[in-house]
Amino acid sequence: MSSPHPPEERPTGEAPRASDRSPWNWVLLVPIAVPLSTPLFNHLTPELLGFPLFYWLQLAFVLLGVGCTALVYNRTKRRD
Amino acid sequence: MPSASDHVTELVVFTLLFLLVSGMGFAAARWRRAESLDHLDEWGLGGRNFGTWITWFLLGGDLYTAYTFVAVPALVFASGAIGFYAVPYTILIYPMAFLVMTRLWSVSYRHGYVTPADFVRGRFGSPTLALLVAITGIVATMPYIALQLIGIEAVLKVMGVTGHLPIVIAFLILAVYTYSSGLRAPALIAFVKDTLIYLVIIVAVIVIPYKLGGWDVIFGSAETALGQTNPNTGAPKGSILLNANNQLQYITLALGSALALFLYPHSLTSVLAAKNRDTIKKNMSALPAYSFLLGLIALLGYMAIAAGIKPIGKDTNTIVPSLFDQMFPDWFAGVCYAAIGIGALVPASIMSIAAANLFTRNVYKEYLKKDATPAQEAATSKITSLVVKVGAVLVILFLDPQFAIDLQLIGGVLILQTLPSVALGVYTRWLHPWALSTGLIAGLAVGIGMLYQIPNPNNGKEHFGGSAYRLSLAGFDTDKQIYVGFVAVLANLIVAVLLTLVLRRAGAPDTPDATRPGDYTVDRSPDAPPPAASGEPAAVAGD
Numbered sequence: 061m062s063s064p065h066p067p068e069e070r071p072t073g074e075a076p077r078a079s080d081r082s083p084w085n086w087v088l089l090v091p092i093a094v095p096l097s098t099p100l101f102n103h104l105t106p107e108l109l110g111f112p113l114f115y116w117l118q119l120a121f122v123l124l125g126v127g128c129t130a131l132v133y134n135r136t137k138r139r140d
Numbered sequence: 141m142p143s144a145s146d147h148v149t150e151l152v153v154f155t156l157l158f159l160l161v162s163g164m165g166f167a168a169a170r171w172r173r174a175e176s177l178d179h180l181d182e183w184g185l186g187g188r189n190f191g192t193w194i195t196w197f198l199l200g201g202d203l204y205t206a207y208t209f210v211a212v213p214a215l216v217f218a219s220g221a222i223g224f225y226a227v228p229y230t231i232l233i234y235p236m237a238f239l240v241m242t243r244l245w246s247v248s249y250r251h252g253y254v255t256p257a258d259f260v261r262g263r264f265g266s267p268t269l270a271l272l273v274a275i276t277g278i279v280a281t282m283p284y285i286a287l288q289l290i291g292i293e294a295v296l297k298v299m300g301v302t303g304h305l306p307i308v309i310a311f312l313i314l315a316v317y318t319y320s321s322g323l324r325a326p327a328l329i330a331f332v333k334d335t336l337i338y339l340v341i342i343v344a345v346i347v348i349p350y351k352l353g354g355w356d357v358i359f360g361s362a363e364t365a366l367g368q369t370n371p372n373t374g375a376p377k378g379s380i381l382l383n384a385n386n387q388l389q390y391i392t393l394a395l396g397s398a399l400a401l402f403l404y405p406h407s408l409t410s411v412l413a414a415k416n417r418d419t420i421k422k423n424m425s426a427l428p429a430y431s432f433l434l435g436l437i438a439l440l441g442y443m444a445i446a447a448g449i450k451p452i453g454k455d456t457n458t459i460v461p462s463l464f465d466q467m468f469p470d471w472f473a474g475v476c477y478a479a480i481g482i483g484a485l486v487p488a489s490i491m492s493i494a495a496a497n498l499f500t501r502n503v504y505k506e507y508l509k510k511d512a513t514p515a516q517e518a519a520t521s522k523i524t525s526l527v528v529k530v531g532a533v534l535v536i537l538f539l540d541p542q543f544a545i546d547l548q549l550i551g552g553v554l555i556l557q558t559l560p561s562v563a564l565g566v567y568t569r570w571l572h573p574w575a576l577s578t579g580l581i582a583g584l585a586v587g588i589g590m591l592y593q594i595p596n597p598n599n600g601k602e603h604f605g606g607s608a609y610r611l612s613l614a615g616f617d618t619d620k621q622i623y624v625g626f627v628a629v630l631a632n633l634i635v636a637v638l639l640t641l642v643l644r645r646a647g648a649p650d651t652p653d654a655t656r657p658g659d660y661t662v663d664r665s666p667d668a669p670p671p672a673a674s675g676e677p678a679a680v681a682g683d
Contacts (some may be wrong), residue, residue, distance in 0.1 A: 080243065080661050088235035095228035095397060098387045102221075104380075108356030115439070116383055117229045122432045125231040129238055129425040137418075 084135040091125035142452070142465075144300035150465075151299055153474025154481060157336070158310065161329045161482050165317030165489075168324040178273045178515040179606075180254055183522065184324035184497045185413045188249065192422050195414045196325055199423060200430045201330030203230075203401060205284075205483035206291030207359075207548075209337070209437055214456040217443030217449075220366045220378030222386050224438055228394040230431035237402050238424040242417045243566045243660040244408070250659045255494070256408050256562045257502040263565050265651035266573035267506055272580050273558050274502035280555040281495045283547030284404070285532040288484035288491075290457065290541050295477040297452055298461035304537050310481070311488075315529040318489045319522050323413055326489040333486050336479035337532035338433065340464075344443075344476075345436045348467050352446045362442040372597040380442075385619045389608050392623035400556045400625060403563065405494035416664045454599075484645065488529070496524035500593040546604045550591055551605070553625040560629075560636050566660065573651055575639035583632025590624045 094100070101117040108116040144151065145298045172187065181188055190198060195566035208226070215223030245257065256277060278453075289307055296306055317325050349355050359380060366378040382390050401407060414420050437460075444459040447466060452458040464476040500521040505512045512520070535544050561576045593613050596605025608621040 078240070084411075085239060088238060090392045091235050092232045095231045096391050098382055098390055102382045102387065107356070110349075110357075110359065112359055112380060114221060115224065115359075115435075118224065118231075118437045119432060121228065121231050122428045122435070125234055125431070126425055129235055129421075132235075132238065133421045133425055 080134045080136070082132075084132045087128050087132050091121065091128045094124060095121045142298055143400040144301040147299040147470070149302070149466075149470035150474035150477060152575075153471055154295075154299070154477045155420050157332075158343050158481060159474070159480035161485065162313045162317065162333050164328050164332065165314070165321060165325040165485075168317070168321040168328040171321075171324050171328055179517050180497065180500065180514065180517045180521060181252070184254055184493055185409065186323040186327055189420070190327065190413045190414060191415055191416045191421050192426075193302045193422050195410065195419050196426055197330040197334055198323075198327045198413065199407075199410045199427060201326060201333050201483075201486035202406055202435060202490045203487075204337075204430050204483075205288060205487040206480050207284075207287040208434065209480055209483055210291050210294050210457045210460055212438045213441035213444065213460050216438050217379065217444050217459050218441075218456055220362065220380050221382050222390060223441060224435070225390050225394045226396070226438055227431060227435040228390075229397045230434055231428060232394065233398040234424040234427055236398065237411075238421060240563050240566050241402060241411050241424075242420050244562075244660045245370060245411055245414060245417060245420055247566070247655050248412050248658045249664065250662050251654065252575050253310050254412065255498045256358040256403070256405055256499050257498060257544045260558075260561050260565060261502070261506070262654040263569055264561065264573040264576065265653060269507070269561060269573045269577045269580075270502055272577055273561055274498045276558055276580070276584070277498050278495050279529055281405055282531060282549035283535070283544050284406075285488050285491045285495075285528065286535040286544040289529065289532060289536045291484045292545060293457065293460045293536070293541070294457040294677055295480050297455070298458055298465055299477065307536065308533055310485075311529055311533050314485050314489060315492075315526050318492060318525055318529075320520075323409065323490065323493055326486045326493075327413070329482065329489075333479070333482045334474065337483060337601070340476045340479045341436055343462070343465075343472070344440065348440075348443045348447070348463070351467060352443065354402065355438050358439075358442050358446040361404055361446040365445045368389050370598070370638050378409065386608070386621055391414045391622040392626035392683075393607070396623045396625040396629070397557060398551065399559055399563070399629070400552050403492075403558050405498055405556050406491040409494040409497065410491055418663075488532070492528040492532075493521070496521040499524045502683065542599075549604070553587035553591060553628055554584060555634050556625040556629045557587065560633055569653055570640065571636050572640045572643045574648065575636045575643055577633040578639055579634075579636030580648075582635040586631040587624055587628030590627060593625075647678070 095118065101114055103114065104112040106113060111119075171187070212223060212226045217223075238280050247253065247262075248259060251258075251262055254261065255274065257270045257274035260273045261267060264270075283612060288536045289311065292307055292310060296302075321328075349358060354360055367376050369375065402411075411420060413425070440460050440463060447463055449459050449462050449466065454461065458656050461477060461480065464473045468476065504520050505517060509516070555579045560571060560579055561573075564571065589605065590609050592603050594605045594607070594609060595602050599605075608625050609624050609627065611618050611620050611622060661666045
C-alpha cells in the first residue's frame with residue numbers, strides 16, 4: 061500500500077456515507093439470541109404436521125431471521 | 141456393495157449434467173466480461189460487480205456445500221438432535237454478517253483489499269499479523285476443499301463406481317475452468333447447482349414422507365432407533381431432543397460455527413464480489429432461504445432411519461445418496477447425485493480462488509515480489525489455484541479420507557481464531573497487533589490441544605475424535621460438553637485484551653492504520669464503473 065493515509069478526495073463513483081449506526085440495528089440481536097435459547101424449543105410438543113416442536117419451531121426461526129434483517133434493511137436504507 | 145451395472149441410468153444422467161456445467165464453467169470466461177482477466181479484481185472477484193441475484197446464488201453455493209448436504213443428515217442419522225445445530229447456525233450468521241460484512245465490503249472496496257489478511261495488513265499495519273491470518277486461512281481452507289471430493293465420492297460409491305480415477309478427472313476439469321474463468325465460473329454454475337438442489341429437496345420432502353407413511357412415523361422410528369444402546373459407549377446412540385449434556389454444546393457449536401463461516405476466506409471472496417452495500421444487505425435477508433432448505437436436508441437423516449438405510453461400509457456419508465437410490469426412479473436419483481456432485485464444484489472452485497488470493501497477496505506480494513504488477517498477481521493466483529486443487533486430490537488419493545474430515549474439524553477451530561483481528565478489527569483497533577498475534581497463536585494452541593484430547597469411542601480413535609469437549613476432561617465434575625472452538629476463541633480474546641493492556645501501559649509503539657472511519661461506510665454510486673483495474677487501492681488510483 062503506497063501511503064498509510066490516502067488523500068481525502070474520493071475517486072469518482074464513490075458515495076460517502078456519514079455513518080451506519082442506527083438504533084434499528086439492535087433488532088438484529090433478536091434472531092441471534094432466540095435460536096440460541098435451547099430451553100425455549102427443546103420439547104416434543106406441541107407437534108405441527110407430525111413435526112416435534114424442536115424441529116418446526118427452529119425452522120420457523122428462519123422466518124424470524126428473514127423478518128428482522130429485512131426490517132432493519134428497510135429502516136436503515138439510505139434515502140435519496 | 142452396489143455395482144455400476146445396476147446404475148447405468150443414474151450414471152448417464154449424472155455424467156450429462158456434470159458435462160453441461162463443465163461447459164458452462166469454460167464459457168463463463170466470456171460472461172459479463174471485462175477488458176481482460178489479467179487482474180485479481182477480475183479473475184478473483186468477478187470484477188466486483190455482481191448484483192443481488194448473482195450474489196445470492198454465489199454465496200449460497202459457497203456456504204452450503206456438497207459436504208454439508210451429505211454430512212449434516214449423516215450426523216442427524218447417527219446422533220439425532222445435535223445434528224440439527226445446522227439450522228440455528230445458519231440463522232444467526234446473517235444478522236451478524238449484515239453489519240460486519242457491509243463494513244468490510246466498504247473498506248475493501250475503498251482500498252482494493254482482496255483477502256481478510258489484506259484488511260488486517262492495512263488496519264493494523266502489521267505484516268506479521270497479516271501473515272498469521274493468511275496462513276490460518278490457507279490451512280483451514282485446504283481440507284475444506286478435500287471434503288468436497290468426499291461429497292462426490294459418497295455419490296459415486298452408491299452408484300457402484302469405485303477407484304479414484306473419476307474424482308481425479310472431475311477435479312481436473314474443475315481446475316482448468318477455474319484457471320481460465322476465475323470467480324465467474326462458480327458464479328455461473330451456482331445457478332444450475334441451486335436450481336437442482338431446490339428441486340431435489342422439494343421433491344424429497346414431499347415424496348419420501350408420503351412413501352414412509354408421514355412425518356410422525358419418521359420421527360417415531362428415529363426416536364426408537366436412536367434410543368438403542370450404543371455398544372461402544374453403553375449410552376443411547378442419540379435422541380431426537382437435546383439432553384442435559386449436549387445443550388451447551390448445541391449453543392456453542394451453533395454460535396462458533398456461525399462466527400467461523402464468514403471468517404473463512406472463501407466467504408469474503410463472494411462478499412467482496414458484490415457491487416455495492418445494498419447487494420450484501422439484501423442478501424443477508426434472502427440467504428436464510430437456504431437455511432430452511434438445510435433444515436429439511438438434515439431431516440433426510442431421520443428419513444434414512446425410517447427407511448432402514450444402512451451405510452455402505454461404515455461410511456455414514458453414503459446414507460443420503462442411498463436413500464435417494466431406494467426412494468426415487470433411476471433417472472431422478474441421477475439428478476439428485478448430479479445436484480450433490482455439482483454442489484461440490486462451486487465451493488471447491490471459490491475456496492481454491494480464495495486460498496490462491498491469500499497466497500498471492502499476503503505471501504507472494506508481501507514477501508517474495510513487492511513490486512508485482514496486477515498481471516503477475518493474477519497469474520500467480522491462477523497457478524496457485526491449480527496447486528491447491530492438486531493438493532486436495534492428493535489428500536484424497538494418498539491419505540485416509542477420515543483424515544480430511546478431522547482436518548476440516550480442526551480448520552473450523554483454527555479459522556475462528558482470526559475473529560479478533562478481522563471481525564473485531566472492523567469496529568475497533570484498540571487491540572494491539574502484537575497482542576492480537578499472541579492471542580491468535582494462543583487460541584490455535586488451546587484449540588488444537590483440546591481437540592487432541594477428544595476420543596471417538598465409535599471408531600476407537602484416541603485423539604481428534606470430534607469437536608465436543610467433555611468438561612470432565614478438564615477436571616470439572618460434569619458430563620456436559622462444549623464446542624472446542626468457542627473455548628479457544630475465548631482464550632484468544634482474553635490473551636489479546638490482557639496483553640494489550642500491558643503493552644499500552646508499557647508504551648509499546650503504535651502501528652499505522654491505513655483506513656479512516658469514513659472508509660467503512662463508503663458505497664458505490666449507482667452506475668459507477670467497476671473500481672480501477674490497477675491493483676492499487678481505489679483511492680490512490682483516483683489521483
